[in-house]
Amino acid sequence: MVSDSIAAAPILSAANTKNPGKKKRTNRSAKLKQYKIDARREQWLSQGAVKNKGCKDGIDDDGHVPSLPVGKHSKRELEKVETRRRGEDDDVSIHQDSDSESPSNSPISSNSSVLCGNDSGTNFTGSSSGGSSSSSSSSGGCYSGNITEEEEDDDEEVEEGDDECLDDWEAVADALAADDKLQTSSQDEPVVETDSSCEVTNGSGVGSMSSKPGSDGVLPWASGNNKAWRADDAFRPQTLPNLSKQHSMPNPDRCCGGGIPWSRNSVPSNCPICCEDLDLTDSSFLPCNCGFRLCLFCHKRILEQDGRCPGCRKQYECEPIETEASVHGGSLTLRLARSVSMIERTLKCLQIIIQQTGPWVVFEHQGRYSTEILC
Amino acid sequence: MISGTSSWLPATSVSASGKRIQREMVELNNDPPPHCSAGPKGDNLYHWIATIIGTPGTPYQGGIFFLDIIFPTDYPFNPPQVVFKTRIYHCNVEPDGHVSMGILKDGWSPALTITKVLLAVRSLLTNPDPYNAVVPGIAHLYLGDRAKHDDIAAEWTVRFAK
Structure with a gap:
């Protein structure tokens, strides 16, 4: 993505300089670009002080912002920054125009960037003023800097991500860290946090036209809590993409939660014979093919x-221990293959079944097997 | 007297069967089978009394037949005893009233309930099974002279079941 956009930028600009019909709009966008650069200069001045808070404030913005697609935004950011690096207004205008083949994108994006800077500058107080916009814009700025100057910078802080956003954030985080020589602190951030921060940074940079940073204080975590959203957080904005697909490792909480309702499906809650409640072992116990x-x-x-199934009156298998254990275990592992904890219960289940020959008789003779075996 | 010696030994099974019988009683009250009723005779959960109203169209129609149902302590692993307390002319009912049915003997399944047993008994009144009869004379008559058998059965119904 990154290298593509870099390579595409000069080509597009070259193509557009030959097009005189776009000259007018180019001038206008150049004007906007000038405003934007001015605003960014101010932001950059305060960036060093508020850099660490930038992420937090950026998160605030995103709660209200429907973020544009990540790839498009990052590409545009990249182009803008690249033009700024060159420091020539002609290049800026041309690139800005060429960047957006759809005519409305470029002015809006530049406008929004400026507005973002202004809004956050007025609404945030103290050292955090401009933090949102500075984080977004500076992330873009350092983005290209990172690409051009530290292209081979290691990005060990982010796990492998098939997600577009993850790639983007990877570079953005690197850029932030490289820009402020604070790479270590950035690397120490957990992965999940960097993910959501990435979304936030993108969203605040582009979509802040409709954002109202002043209302950020309403959110409970806006006061200094820079932790990322959990996927199941009640306050997590719905505009954020689903994080669940980014969990490459199995989530133990989810496994435990998902296993329980399964075992109650289509299984009677009481034993039809003795009317006692079926526990987990009982409900996963299927001694006969008839399903009783x-x-x-x-x-x-x-x-x-007599050893006959109450449901179909057929004789239970001659050696019920082995056959039931194998059938039972097979069905269990099939159904519970995705749950680690349930597999443990399967093993426990098998142990209990195997115990039927020996210890079971002893327990039953004592007349209180119901408690002892299940413990 | 007997309970003194045998009460504590199968204590767990008694309570287990008691739970099962209570459950059956609740279900029977909630959803009683047609033309049947059953319930504990007194405060003994293992001794029920049931009534079956003779199905119309059979020689037993109009009769009200009382039955005793005696649950074993290891119920439902063993079948209950169903005894006609009302005299009935039927080839599958012993002279002392014991009902001879497959499901009450070898065909018993712990999954069966009293509701199903009562329905089976009522079905047996409609369709006797002369080939597994406990009273051969009635079975012979049923196979040989069905009309005479029905007349006698209807007469018994009028005499004893009304």
Whole structure:
């Protein structure tokens, strides 16, 4: 993405200089660009002081901002910054125009950048003034700087991301860190935080036309809490993309939560024989192919007598321990393959079934097997 | 007397069967089968009394037949005992009233309930099973002279069940 946009920029600019029909708009956008550069200069001056707060304030903005697609924005940011690096207004105008093949994008984006700077400058107080815009714009600025000057900078802080946003943030974070010589602090940030900060940075830079930074104080975490959104956070803005796909590792919480409702599906809650509640082991116990479920105690009791399934009156398998264990275990692992904790329960389940031959009789003789085996 | 010696030994199974019987009682009250009723005779959960109203179109129509249902302590692993307290002319009912049915013997399944048993008994009144009869004379008559069998059965119904 990054290298593409860099390579595409000169080509597009070259193509557009030959087009005299766009000259007028080019002049206008050059004017806007000039305003923007002026605003950014001021932002850059205060950037060093507020850099660390920039991320937080940027997050604030994003709660109200429907962020544009990440790739488009980052590309535009890249181009703008590149033109600024060259420091020539002609180049700026041409690039700005050429950047947006759709005519409305470029003025809006530049406008929004300026507005973002102004808004945040007026609404944020103290050292955090302009933090939002500075973080967004400076991230863009350092972006190209990072590409051109530190292109081979390591990005070990971000895990492998198939997500577009993740790539973008990777570079942005590197740029931020490289710009302020604070790479270590940036690298120490957890991955999830950097992810959402990335979205936030992008959103605040582009979409702040509709954003109202003054209302940020309403959000509970706006006061110095720079942690990222969790995917299940109640206050997480819905405009943020779904983070769940970025979790490459299995989430243990999710596994535990997802396993429980499964076991209650289409399984009677009580044993039809003794009317006692079926526990997890019982509900996953399927001794007969007919699908009749019963608790382990009643099954054991029936095995002592005629050994026929109450549901279909067919004889249970001759060696019920091995066959049931294998069938039972197979079905369990099939259904619970994605849950680590449930597999443990499967093993426990199998152990209990295997215990049926030996310890089970002893427990039953004592008349209180119901508690002892299940513990 | 007997309870003194055998009460504590199967204590767990008694409570388990008690729970099951109570559950059946609740379900029977909530959704009673047609023309049948059943409930504990007194405060003994294991001794029920049931009534079956003779199905119209059969020689038993109009009769009200009382039955005793005696649950074993290891119910439902063993079938309950169903005994006609009302005399009935039926080839599958012993002279002392015991009902001879497959599901009450070897065909019993712990998944069966009293509701199903009552329905089966009522079905047996409609369709006797002379080939597994406990009273051969009635079975012979049923197979040989169905009209005479029905007359006698209807007469017994009028005499004993009304």
